[in-house]
Each structure stands twice: as structure tokens, then as C-alpha cells.
Amino acid sequence: MIRITPLDTETVRAWQTGAPDAYGNPPERALSDGGGNPCRHCLRYIPQGAPMLILAHRPFDGLHPYAETGPIFVCAEPCARHAGDEPLPEMLTNSPDYLIKGYGANDRIVYGTGRVVPAADLSAGAEAILSRPDVAYVHVRSARNNCYQARIDRA
Numbered sequence: 001m002i003r004i005t006p007l008d009t010e011t012v013r014a015w016q017t018g019a020p021d022a023y024g025n026p027p028e029r030a031l032s033d034g035g036g037n038p039c040r041h042c043l044r045y046i047p048q049g050a051p052m053l054i055l056a057h058r059p060f061d062g063l064h065p066y067a068e069t070g071p072i073f074v075c076a077e078p079c080a081r082h083a084g085d086e087p088l089p090e091m092l093t094n095s096p097d098y099l100i101k102g103y104g105a106n107d108r109i110v111y112g113t114g115r116v117v118p119a120a121d122l123s124a125g126a127e128a129i130l131s132r133p134d135v136a137y138v139h140v141r142s143a144r145n146n147c148y149q150a151r152i153d154r155a
């Protein structure tokens with residue numbers, strides 16, 4: 001069993017009130033085009049015309065060679081955080097495929113775990129990676145643009 005772990009509410013609320021992103025810049029404000037702007041907090045697509053934030057995010061606490069930073073979207077207005085015990089959210093079922101890879105407790109990539117999987121195989125692929133004792137969690141990224149989508153933990 002897996003649990004999808006979205007961004008924490010405290011961090012997202014800080015960005016929504018102007019806190020800086022991973023590069024120290026204020027989040028950019030824009031309007032969603034409706035199709036390709038998934039919020040990493042509610043894990044839903046931001047509706048067309050709704051305000052959103054675009055910012056640099058690093059899903060790690062510290063700086064190290066494996067601490068990738070990239071662009072993400074979040075709702076500009078407060079939204080409800082995706083409950084990890086819910087089924088796969090819409091934003092993780094709408095793309096043809098995803099890049100998944102396991103990380104150890106030291107936040108380093110566990111080599112040999114990275115793979116591109118079709119959306120239909122995302123859960124099974126993550127469960128297979130999490131079956132390894134040296135893997136603490138899995139990151140889901142866009143297979144096309146490498147953007148961070150969500151974290152997957154053991155349920």
C-alpha cells in the first residue's frame with residue numbers, strides 16, 4: 001500500500017502570502033490555462049482562469065548534489081490538502097507516463113530504482129520500489145519535463 005504525500009499546508013500557505021521560493025524569489029502570479037497546471041498541495045488541476053502561483057521548489061530540506069530544484073504550480077488561494085489515503089489524484093492519472101525514483105533516508109537517489117511508468121502502473125511501480133529496504137520514499141516527476149509532482153510513502 002502507498003500514500004501520496006502532497007506539499008505541506010504550512011509551506012503552501014507561506015507562498016500564498018508571499019514567502020520566497022527555493023531561490024529566494026516571490027512566487028509568480030498567473031492565471032491557469034486549465035489543462036496543465038497541477039497544484040502540488042490539493043493535487044488537482046487548477047481550473048482555467050483561476051489564480052495560481054509558479055515557483056521554484058526543492059523537495060528536500062538541505063542542499064546537496066541530489067537536491068533537484070524545479071518549477072511547480074500551486075493554487076494562489078487556499079485549497080484543501082490532498083488526503084494521502086485517497087486514491088490516486090487526478091493529476092497523477094492524466095499524463096501518459098511518469099518518472100519515479102526511490103530515495104534513501106539520507107535523501108539520496110537509490111540507484112537502480114528510477115524508471116518511467118505509464119500512469120496506470122504508477123501505484124504498482126511505486127510499491128515495487130518501496131519494497132526495497134534501502135528506499136525510504138519515492139518521488140514522482142513528469143516524464144516529459146522532469147517537474148516534481150508528489151512524494152509517495154509507505155501507507
